[in-house]
Amino acid sequence: MFDNLSDKLDKAFHVLKGRGQITEINVAETMKEIRRALLDADVNFKIAKEFTNRVKEKALGQDVLSSIKPGQLLTKIVRDELAELMGGEAAGVDLSGQPSVILMSGLQGSGKTTFSGKLARYLKTKKSKKPLLVACDVYRPAAIDQLHVVGDQIGVEVYSDRENNDPVTLAQAGVAKAKELGCNVVIIDTAGRLAVDETMMTEISSIHKAVQPNETLFVVDSMTGQDAVNTAKAFNDVLDFDGVILTKLDGDTRGGAAISIKSVVNKPIKFIGTGEKMEALDVFYPERMADRILGMGDVISLVERAQEQFDEEQARKIQKKIAKNRFGFDDFLSQIQQIKKMGNMKDLMGMIPGAGKALKNLDIDDDAFKHIEAMIHSMTPDERANPAKLNSSRKKRIAKGSGRSIQEVNQLLKQFEQMSKMMKMMQGGGGKRMMQMLSQMQ
Numbered sequence: 001m002f003d004n005l006s007d008k009l010d011k012a013f014h015v016l017k018g019r020g021q022i023t024e025i026n027v028a029e030t031m032k033e034i035r036r037a038l039l040d041a042d043v044n045f046k047i048a049k050e051f052t053n054r055v056k057e058k059a060l061g062q063d064v065l066s067s068i069k070p071g072q073l074l075t076k077i078v079r080d081e082l083a084e085l086m087g088g089e090a091a092g093v094d095l096s097g098q099p100s101v102i103l104m105s106g107l108q109g110s111g112k113t114t115f116s117g118k119l120a121r122y123l124k125t126k127k128s129k130k131p132l133l134v135a136c137d138v139y140r141p142a143a144i145d146q147l148h149v150v151g152d153q154i155g156v157e158v159y160s161d162r163e164n165n166d167p168v169t170l171a172q173a174g175v176a177k178a179k180e181l182g183c184n185v186v187i188i189d190t191a192g193r194l195a196v197d198e199t200m201m202t203e204i205s206s207i208h209k210a211v212q213p214n215e216t217l218f219v220v221d222s223m224t225g226q227d228a229v230n231t232a233k234a235f236n237d238v239l240d241f242d243g244v245i246l247t248k249l250d251g252d253t254r255g256g257a258a259i260s261i262k263s264v265v266n267k268p269i270k271f272i273g274t275g276e277k278m279e280a281l282d283v284f285y286p287e288r289m290a291d292r293i294l295g296m297g298d299v300i301s302l303v304e305r306a307q308e309q310f311d312e313e314q315a316r317k318i319q320k321k322i323a324k325n326r327f328g329f330d331d332f333l334s335q336i337q338q339i340k341k342m343g344n345m346k347d348l349m350g351m352i353p354g355a356g357k358a359l360k361n362l363d364i365d366d367d368a369f370k371h372i373e374a375m376i377h378s379m380t381p382d383e384r385a386n387p388a389k390l391n392s393s394r395k396k397r398i399a400k401g402s403g404r405s406i407q408e409v410n411q412l413l414k415q416f417e418q419m420s421k422m423m424k425m426m427q428g429g430g431g432k433r434m435m436q437m438l439s440q441m442q
Contacts, residue, residue: 005037005038005040005041005293006292006293006294008033008036008037008040008041009034009037009078009293009294010294011033011037012030012033012034012036012037024060027056027059027060027074028056030074031052031055031056032052034051034052034055034078035048035049035051035052038051038052038259041225041256041259042225042226042256042257043226043256043259043260044226044229044260044264047085047259047260047263047264051081051082051085054081055074055077055078055081058077058081059073059074059077075294078294079290079291079294080290082259082286082290082293082294083286083287083289083290084286085259085260085262085263085286086258086259086262086269086284086286086289086290087262087268087269087284087286088286089285089286089287090283090284090285090286091243091268091269091270091284092270092283093214093215093217093243093270094214094215094242095123095127095129095184095185095214096214097214098184099132099175099178099179099183099184099185099186100184100185100186100214100215101175101186101188101211101212101213101214101215102119102185102186102187102188102213102214102215102216102217103171103188103190103204103207103208103211103213103215103216103217104116104187104188104189104190104217104219105190105204105216105217105218105219105235105239105241106192106218106219106220106231106235106245107192107193107196107220107231108140108191108192108193109192109221110192110219110220110221110247111219111221111247111248111273112189112190112192112219113137113143113146113147113150113189114146114150114247114273114276115219115245115247115271115273115281116133116147116150116187116189117133117147117150117151117153117154117156117278118273118278118279118280118281119131119187119271119281120133120150120151120154120156120185120187121154121156121278121279121281122271122281123185124154124155124156129184129185130181130182130183130184130185131156131183131184131185131186131187132156132157132158132159132174132177132178132181132183132185132186132187133147133150133151133156133157133158133159133187133189134158134159134160134170134171134174134175134177134178134186134187134188134189135147135148135158135159135160135170135189136167136170136171136174136188136189136190136191136207137167137189137190137191137192138164138165138166138167138170138191139191140191141162143189143191144160144162147160147189148160150278153278154278157181157183159173159174159177159178161173167190167191167203167206167207168203168206168207168210171188171207171210171211172210172211174186174188175211186211188207188211188213190203190204190207191203196231196234196235201235201238201239204238204239205238205239208239215242215243216239216240216241216242217241217242217243217244217245217270217271218232218235218236218239218241218243218244218245218267219245219247220232220244220245220246220247220257220261221247221248222246222247222248222249222257222258222272223248224257225256225257226256226257226260228246228256228257228261229256229257229260229261229264229265232244232261232264232265232267233264233265236265236267241267242267242270243267243268243269243270243271244261244262244265244267244268244269244270245269245270245271245272245273246258246261246269246271246272246273246284247272247273248273249272249273249274250273250274250275250280258272258289268284269284269286270283270284271283271284272284326385327420328384328385328386328387329376329379329383329384329385329387329416330381330384330385332376332416332419333373333376333384336369336372336373339369371402371404371408372412374402374403374404375398375399375402375404375408375409375412377402378397378398378399378401378402379394379398383398387413387416387417390413395409395410395413
């Protein structure tokens with residue numbers, strides 16, 4: 001996420017590193033590099049120039065030149081200004097309606113339908129709401145089918161009517177259905193076009209007028225950069241939406257849309273999509289994102305994701321097994337499954353301060369544990385429960401069955417043994433160390 005921008009900003013700060021004396025010329029040179037980094041990230045020139053002017057003004061106003069650690073002070077100023085540029089603080093959604101109506105808007109292919117499902121899941125699991133998804137894309141039959149598939153996946157009811165080709169009456173019927181079913185949130189998935197056109201804008205405006213939504217959200221693909229910002233402005237001029245949803249942020253190496261969209265439309269980024277899975281949705285925290293862009297990590301988000309996946313009952317069972325020296329590979333596998341639910345490994349490791357730089361040249365795929373899982377699945381149930389039984393002939397069979405080498409099997413056993421000892425010593429506090437050891441296995 002934002003790898004290119006992070007690298008270029010890091011290089012910009014190198015101008016100040018190792019200098020015995022910081023001068024106005026050095027600061028100006030750093031600002032020039034930061035501006036270039038922002039332009040390369042597809043940030044609007046005017047925004048990039050205003051940003052660096054503000055940073056320079058604050059830097060010189062805070063006596064950076066006479067500071068003991070001017071590089072660090074300047075980094076903090078950039079970080080604070082970056083967070084402010086992206087919105088300052090997190091913005092929530094208005095759920096005060098009975099039911100609350102959320103209208104989704106955006107171009108075709110931006111990820112509206114998928115995100116509607118993600119948002120429904122989020123409101124159901126995190127906010128204890130009972131949502132109803134409403135299919136109002138009458139032009140693309142596959143969109144209705146897709147919404148039903150998504151609804152089944154997350155256990156949320158979907159309202160659709162294939163006989164009705166009027167999106168306005170469909171939306172109104174969806175709100176009425178929600179009241180009938182006792183749903184307290186209605187998420188309306190509307191049609192998109194390949195480009196902004198008058199027909200589309202008239203249609204979404206009519207739906208907006210008919211259902212009077214509590215929230216109108218604009219969904220946009222962050223990887224389209226400046227085009228995303230321009231489209232957001234076009235929609236906002238007509239709809240006056242309440243917030244932005246940035247999808248596919250996990251694949252965005254530049255970050256131009258995330259950085260400049262707030263200052264162009266003056267509406268907050270409310271959520272971000274960070275993957276294809278239904279749980280891959282995060283509330284957008286500008287300060288945390290600024291930290292990540294500058295390589296400072298995002299420990300708070302990492303802890304929150306870990307807490308979401310923490311299974312208290314399972315943890316108690318594992319604790320008892322550790323105390324009785326019966327911790328086996330099935331238990332180890334269950335721990336891996338919990339970590340995998342937190343998101344892809346590269347994204348998770350990027351949340352650890354300093355880890356982003358160390359991992360930037362490594363290719364960590366979404367299934368970073370597959371070779372470990374393959375070796376464990378090649379063991380018999382008895383071997384998984386009793387690792388001490390794994391002699392040389394059994395190891396050979398496991399290596400052959402998993403397509404790995406004997407050395408890799410031995411390495412897994414050694415790491416498993418070290419982890420078992422550590423967890424026994426630490427008892428309740430082994431989770432954090434387990435994360436560290438699992439990351440070393442990559």
